[in-house]
Amino acid sequence: MPIIPAQPYEFDLPIPGTALIVIDMQRDFLEPGGFGAALGNDVSRLAPAVGPTRALLDAFRAAGLPVIHTREAHRPDLSDCPPSKRARGRGDLRIGDPGPMGRILVAGEPGAAIIPALAPLPDETVIDKPGKGAFWATPLHDLLTARAVTHLVFAGVTTEVCVQTTMREANDRGYECLLVEDATESYFPAFKAAALEMIRAQGGIVGWTAPSAAVCAALC
Numbered sequence: 001m002p003i004i005p006a007q008p009y010e011f012d013l014p015i016p017g018t019a020l021i022v023i024d025m026q027r028d029f030l031e032p033g034g035f036g037a038a039l040g041n042d043v044s045r046l047a048p049a050v051g052p053t054r055a056l057l058d059a060f061r062a063a064g065l066p067v068i069h070t071r072e073a074h075r076p077d078l079s080d081c082p083p084s085k086r087a088r089g090r091g092d093l094r095i096g097d098p099g100p101m102g103r104i105l106v107a108g109e110p111g112a113a114i115i116p117a118l119a120p121l122p123d124e125t126v127i128d129k130p131g132k133g134a135f136w137a138t139p140l141h142d143l144l145t146a147r148a149v150t151h152l153v154f155a156g157v158t159t160e161v162c163v164q165t166t167m168r169e170a171n172d173r174g175y176e177c178l179l180v181e182d183a184t185e186s187y188f189p190a191f192k193a194a195a196l197e198m199i200r201a202q203g204g205i206v207g208w209t210a211p212s213a214a215v216c217a218a219l220c
């Protein structure tokens, strides 16, 4: 079994048994005119995570391990979007409103698409999720259980919002979780740093962290 040099200590990566989860690498968060920008963020801050995420995708695909992509995206009728979520932030552009990439954070709209550099392959699972966590109101746990997945490697955005929420959900469901440090980004560098610290503190209270090079090297 490959062993990854990680923090707070080494991470076992069983093959089979490990899946890559790429969280919300979609145009609505990484490109101007989407949800991230509507919240007042500098979306260019997320770009550094693209290359390392691409390297992970290549490594997991070459190893024949499952890859699952998520998108934060609501039904067109917004029946899965709590009014509290839509109202939050008091922005001019809200979830469901028309923007330059179609309706903000709505499934099937151009903004909800995963960025071309990280496009899913036809046989890869793509999960639309209404919440910040990828387990809430989705079939993710059942899909992973059916494939006998016990270990999860995480990439995606944003570190302290959807990635950390999903890792906490996964941790409580018994998965061993590793977050790839350079394959995740936040609009707030201090929040990214704090999220990495709090995940691996206390002996890995939520999980492990490691650089993409260490994960890719272990899969070669």
Ligand code: TIU
Binding pocket: 023, 024, 029, 036, 039, 072, 132, 157, 158, 159, 161, 162, 163, 187
């Ligand atoms: N706002 C923010 O940092 N993130 C989100 O709203 N969603 C995700 O993290 N995907």
